[in-house]
Amino acid sequence: MKVLVIGADKGLGALLPGVLKEGGHDVAAGYYNLEGYSGDTDDDILRLQMDVTDETQLLKAADRLKEKYGELDAVIDVAGILLNDDREKNLLEQPLESIRAHMDVNALGLLLAFRSLLPVMAKGSRFFAVTSEGGSFTLAGTLFPAYSVSKTAANKFVQVLRLTLAEQGNTDVDLIAVHPGRMNTEMGRTTANMEPIDSAYGFRDLVEGKTKVDSSKNWFIDYKGNPMPV
Numbered sequence: 001m002k003v004l005v006i007g008a009d010k011g012l013g014a015l016l017p018g019v020l021k022e023g024g025h026d027v028a029a030g031y032y033n034l035e036g037y038s039g040d041t042d043d044d045i046l047r048l049q050m051d052v053t054d055e056t057q058l059l060k061a062a063d064r065l066k067e068k069y070g071e072l073d074a075v076i077d078v079a080g081i082l083l084n085d086d087r088e089k090n091l092l093e094q095p096l097e098s099i100r101a102h103m104d105v106n107a108l109g110l111l112l113a114f115r116s117l118l119p120v121m122a123k124g125s126r127f128f129a130v131t132s133e134g135g136s137f138t139l140a141g142t143l144f145p146a147y148s149v150s151k152t153a154a155n156k157f158v159q160v161l162r163l164t165l166a167e168q169g170n171t172d173v174d175l176i177a178v179h180p181g182r183m184n185t186e187m188g189r190t191t192a193n194m195e196p197i198d199s200a201y202g203f204r205d206l207v208e209g210k211t212k213v214d215s216s217k218n219w220f221i222d223y224k225g226n227p228m229p230v
Ligand SMILES: NC(=O)c1ccc[n+]([C@@H]2O[C@H](COP(=O)([O-])OP(=O)(O)OC[C@H]3O[C@@H](n4cnc5c(N)ncnc54)[C@H](OP(=O)(O)O)[C@@H]3O)[C@@H](O)[C@H]2O)c1
Pocket: 006, 007, 008, 009, 010, 011, 012, 013, 014, 031, 032, 033, 050, 051, 052, 053, 077, 078, 079, 080, 081, 105, 109, 130, 131, 132, 133, 134, 179, 180, 181, 182, 183, 184, 185, 186, 187, 188, 189, 191, 192, 196
């Protein structure tokens, strides 16, 4: 399969290209900062500059992907931020710029990435939007507040975009929100109960269809395919 990972600089996103390659897939990886990238140098991976807040970069990457692969079978959009302000300050104290930055990357960034890549998605393809349990209304709390609100917006983008595609009779692409687990990464270090490599293998099973998903019933799932509460 032809698979794109967005947000491959570090954390879960940095592991996914290797895990997907190991599974025999053609892999492209999008970076927030491609110039600064110093990880795996496997030349088989198509590496692209893809800041999810920059529509010009995303459209340029989509052109390059079309040229190289024609169409994509799956996208995993892992890009996300959790700023220190949001670890330390509630919504009454936190600077608006910090709250806005979470919305820009975690919510609007997903919309921009999905819109830009839709023309290069194959019939029967899947777009996995990595959101978070923090975006659930049901699992309420005040931890990482701006982050959580932005992930709720991301989940809502997924729901509304799914309905929009259905209204347009577009059944080519299945857009799914995925909670990746509480991973031991730079972002998740204070709440982790698992390693990101386990999540990466979970995503590979989702991409390959080994983990069955009925998104008409559950469009928000975890990396093992279990339904998540909206
Ligand atoms: N860790 C957890 O426990 C946990 C729990 C629930 C959900 N999640 C979600 O899972 C995803 C991966 O989390 P992680 O723990 O692997 O986080 P991470 O280690 O902080 O990695 C986040 C990735 O997103 C990239 N990124 C940031 N801003 C971007 C932008 N504007 N455009 C493109 N890429 C951008 C980062 O690039 P740079 O390195 O260059 O900044 C990095 O590659 C995130 O969406 C996160 O919200 C994580």
